[in-house]
């Protein structure tokens with residue numbers, strides 16, 4: 001179908017001749033109403049005449065087209081746009097084409113030469129475009145062209161002023177592309193080579209004659225058509241040829257070591273590698289650029305070697321997918337080391353939705369807890385950092401578009417419970433590359449070691465949307481496959497909310513992919529808003545199973561497999577459905593609000609429980625916080641209740657609370673045979689708890705001057721005893737409250 005501009009209103013600046021005239025005629029021929037702007041100045045900006053614009057308007061009208069003339073300078077941007085609004089009622093397309101030259105060698109460039117060129121090219125384009133911007137925003141459509149020049153891109157003798165202005169227009173265009181994206185305003189830049197008044201002074205006449213403006217106009221028309229979604233591009237065009245330009249960045253080298261000064265000698269030593277464009281990346285946004293630089297910080301912090309090249313990470317920033325399995329499979333990524341402390345374990349637990357609201361979570365959130373542990377699914381973090389730090393893009397045969405990368409599946413197997421701090425090293429191999437038609441799947445096997453001992457194995461499956469069709473195989477014997485759940489009602493269902501900031505929190509564990517936080521980046525992948533990390537939902541599901549079927553005991557966790565079937569949006573609720581089949585728990589996760597299955601074919605393998613069943617009382621050792629806080633709370637309640645109420649408590653619940661205070665005050669709570677009353681069933685057992693405080697501190701607590709919790713932390717209130725899970729004590733506290 002011919003590309004029509006029927007109903008569109010176009011402003012072309014500098015349209016009295018050359019390229020501008022050609023654009024104006026071409027737009028009008030395809031149905032657009034055109035504002036033909038031309039000041040009628042000479043090529044150096046002198047003089048003023050309406051003749052040039054009028055002539056083009058006449059030409060258009062003679063062919064039955066719609067056009068009006070405007071003779072204002074582009075520095076009066078508002079007036080140009082007003083002409084369009086007055087004549088045609090709207091403005092859809094702005095082609096910033098007007099320009100003049102003041103060529104001088106740099107030493108001879110005067111202030112005036114400089115200022116005039118900046119004013120007409122850069123400032124003029126800014127003023128005209130700004131005047132049109134809100135109209136385009138409101139109508140949710142706009143197409144803008146900036147005219148740069150090879151002189152700006154490459155530099156050209158005698159054109160310092162012009163080069164600066166022209167590349168300035170590219171910077172302007174790049175930012176308008178970012179800001180306009182959500183309003184369907186696209187802004188692109190062209191660097192045309194055509195015979196015109198500006199080029200006839202620097203080119204031989206027959207070359208000028210053969211570089212016709214009509215060899216440039218079709219690109220401008222396409223870029224301005226509603227069907228064209230190109231945005232933020234830079235194109236060289238001339239003689240019937242069009243090429244796109246982009247930034248390329250070498251992999252670079254880290255020249256700094258933790259806690260050591262960065263020196264020019266280190267830069268010198270790495271210079272060849274810094275400038276080596278082998279396996280160069282193509283960052284296409286500030287986020288992509290920054291992200292890789294940020295990864296340097298973690299690399300340096302984890303004391304990565306000088307000479308590493310983490311700026312290639314994460315995944316590939318290259319566009320223009322090119323996948324070659326025979327080159328990629330078997331390749332190893334540089335091995336990485338990951339150092340962590342309790343902080344990372346806690347941050348991760350918070351990232352996958354743990355909260356102090358659930359007392360059972362405290363063992364994963366508080367380093368002072370006697371059973372403080374790392375969540376088993378944290379096992380993906382050290383290995384993930386190996387990919388983030390090393391970069392898939394450095395692998396030959398994997399030229400992938402990072403904006404199209406989704407996490408497809410994950411398998412994790414632990415060979416021993418994870419430590420809560422230490423240094424782990426990871427070795428990553430490209431296990432296979434599959435052609436799934438709609439995408440490519442890259443399987444990465446990662447072994448993670450502590451010292452020489454294997455701690456865990458991960459298989460990452462990375463789905464690169466749109467990168468399929470390269471003629472590869474569809475399945476792999478190396479893949480850990482998802483398993484469908486049994487065809488019966490689930491044995492357990494847990495519903496848990498993610499928060500609006502879930503991804504913002506989870507990313508602090510090391511996956512800085514802007515897909516999860518930056519709306520513009522998410523839009524590049526076709527998402528309306530940032531999506532949650534697959535591994536975050538994975539962490540939710542993993543801990544649901546651990547709580548439901550393994551008493552939150554990390555040592556019982558063996559392995560987990562998950563397929564990410566659909567994206568989750570931060571703030572949605574996850575409904576985890578679980579089926580117990582021996583030691584395997586099949587899992588399926590849905591978004592509660594939509595019913596969509598987001599984790600499919602998932603399962604968790606558990607080790608058999610050793611010893612007591614989960615129904616037995618859990619002994620709490622002296623000094624453990626989870627119980628202590630609650631005990632301290634009980635102590636406070638008891639003192640508040642006073643002796644009369646204590647008696648009542650004893651009577652109602654069949655408890656025996658006594659005070660034995662000589663040199664110290666001691667309280668003993670004895671839940672006789674489950675305490676009777678409300679405390680039957682799984683809460684049966686006996687709890688003997690002793691609070692020990694000095695008389696002085698006891699009085700402080702009794703008179704409310706010192707909160708029991710504070711007394712506990714200050715070591716003034718000591719607690720000793722065995723009792724069932726604190727959760728049950730919360731129940732007890734509620735019962736006290738009823739009294």
Ligand SMILES: CCCCCCC[C@@H](O)CC(=O)SCCNC(=O)CCNC(=O)[C@H](O)C(C)(C)COP(=O)(O)OP(=O)(O)OC[C@H]1O[C@@H](n2cnc3c(N)ncnc32)[C@H](O)[C@@H]1OP(=O)(O)O
Nearest residue numbers: 384387406407408409436438463513533534564565566567
């Ligand atoms: C740390 C470094 C490594 C990690 C890199 C990732 C970095 C992270 O920051 C990124 C993320 O966390 S992204 C968030 C989590 N992931 C998602 O939300 C993806 C959700 N899934 C989808 O949208 C689709 O399944 C989709 C788009 C993936 C596939 O949908 P379709 O194209 O419609 O595919 P479909 O027609 O259903 O099936 C075609 C073939 O592909 C297989 N397949 C489908 N989903 C898959 C998936 N999720 N993983 C792997 N393979 C998958 C199908 O089985 C089918 O193949 P076959 O016919 O051989 O069975």
